[in-house]
Amino acid sequence: MLVRFEGADLGYGGRPVLAGLTLGVERGERVALLGKSGAGKSTLLGAIRARLAADRVATALVPQDHALVPPLSVFHNIYMGRLDRRSTLRNLATLLRPFAGDVAEIAPLAGRLGLGDHLWQKVEALSGGQRQRTAVGRALHAGGAVLLADEPVSALDERQSVDVLGLLTERFETSIVALHDVDLARATATRLIGIAAGRIVFDGRAEAVPRSEIEALYG
Numbered sequence: 001m002l003v004r005f006e007g008a009d010l011g012y013g014g015r016p017v018l019a020g021l022t023l024g025v026e027r028g029e030r031v032a033l034l035g036k037s038g039a040g041k042s043t044l045l046g047a048i049r050a051r052l053a054a055d056r057v058a059t060a061l062v063p064q065d066h067a068l069v070p071p072l073s074v075f076h077n078i079y080m081g082r083l084d085r086r087s088t089l090r091n092l093a094t095l096l097r098p099f100a101g102d103v104a105e106i107a108p109l110a111g112r113l114g115l116g117d118h119l120w121q122k123v124e125a126l127s128g129g130q131r132q133r134t135a136v137g138r139a140l141h142a143g144g145a146v147l148l149a150d151e152p153v154s155a156l157d158e159r160q161s162v163d164v165l166g167l168l169t170e171r172f173e174t175s176i177v178a179l180h181d182v183d184l185a186r187a188t189a190t191r192l193i194g195i196a197a198g199r200i201v202f203d204g205r206a207e208a209v210p211r212s213e214i215e216a217l218y219g
């Protein structure tokens with residue numbers, strides 16, 4: 001089992017958002033978290049992230065707010081996916097003059113994400129969708145066993161969303177992704193977890209969860 005919660009209360013300052021949560025995720029699963037805004041998807045992702053960090057599982061993250069550094073370029077923001085695996089000296093040198101090897105690795109990745117013409121552009125000058133694809137690029141560059149992503153394609157059109165989620169699921173053995181697009185979740189996940197009123201209201205194989213249960217979640 002990759003991560004397991006047994007009757008856990010997840011929340012902030014003693015106020016639980018998800019109470020008595022029991023949930024396990026196995027390696028190799030592709031999980032989509034569904035639920036209305038404020039249901040607790042980000043809270044659950046944060047708790048899973050903390051557990052995996054404590055267990056030293058290599059995890060890549062696409063946070064909902066992207067957590068990019070706006071005055072730096074697309075290249076530098078993608079490079080940051082491996083910042084903690086490089087020496088401080090190398091990271092500082094990269095700010096001034098990127099190493100050819102890193103450029104040779106990051107440029108094709110940026111190209112694959114439709115950012116090839118923006119590699120040296122500051123993130124602050126990008127559109128919302130371009131910023132989101134930069135955050136995805138940073139996670140792809142980071143790699144690792146597990147992807148945790150909070151609405152990673154919310155600013156992209158349908159075709160781009162399918163393409164980008166395909167790239168992410170190819171790269172990571174296990175993924176846990178909060179998605180508001182139900183059709184996209186059905187198409188890309190092996191398991192759907194619905195959250196409402198502070199608890200899990202359904203949890204099953206993607207093809208087995210009735211559409212009516214998903215609709216009730218948003219009703």
Ligand SMILES: Nc1ncnc2c1ncn2[C@@H]1O[C@H](COP(=O)(O)OP(=O)(O)OP(=O)(O)O)[C@@H](O)[C@H]1O
Binds near residue numbers: 012017035043064
């Ligand atoms: N840092 C925080 N401190 C206190 N309460 C918080 C904090 N972050 C989130 N909450 C509260 O926890 C609840 C769940 O929020 P969460 O962000 O997990 O929901 P979500 O399902 O991810 O929503 P969205 O789809 O809008 O991102 C909300 O009521 C929110 O106000």
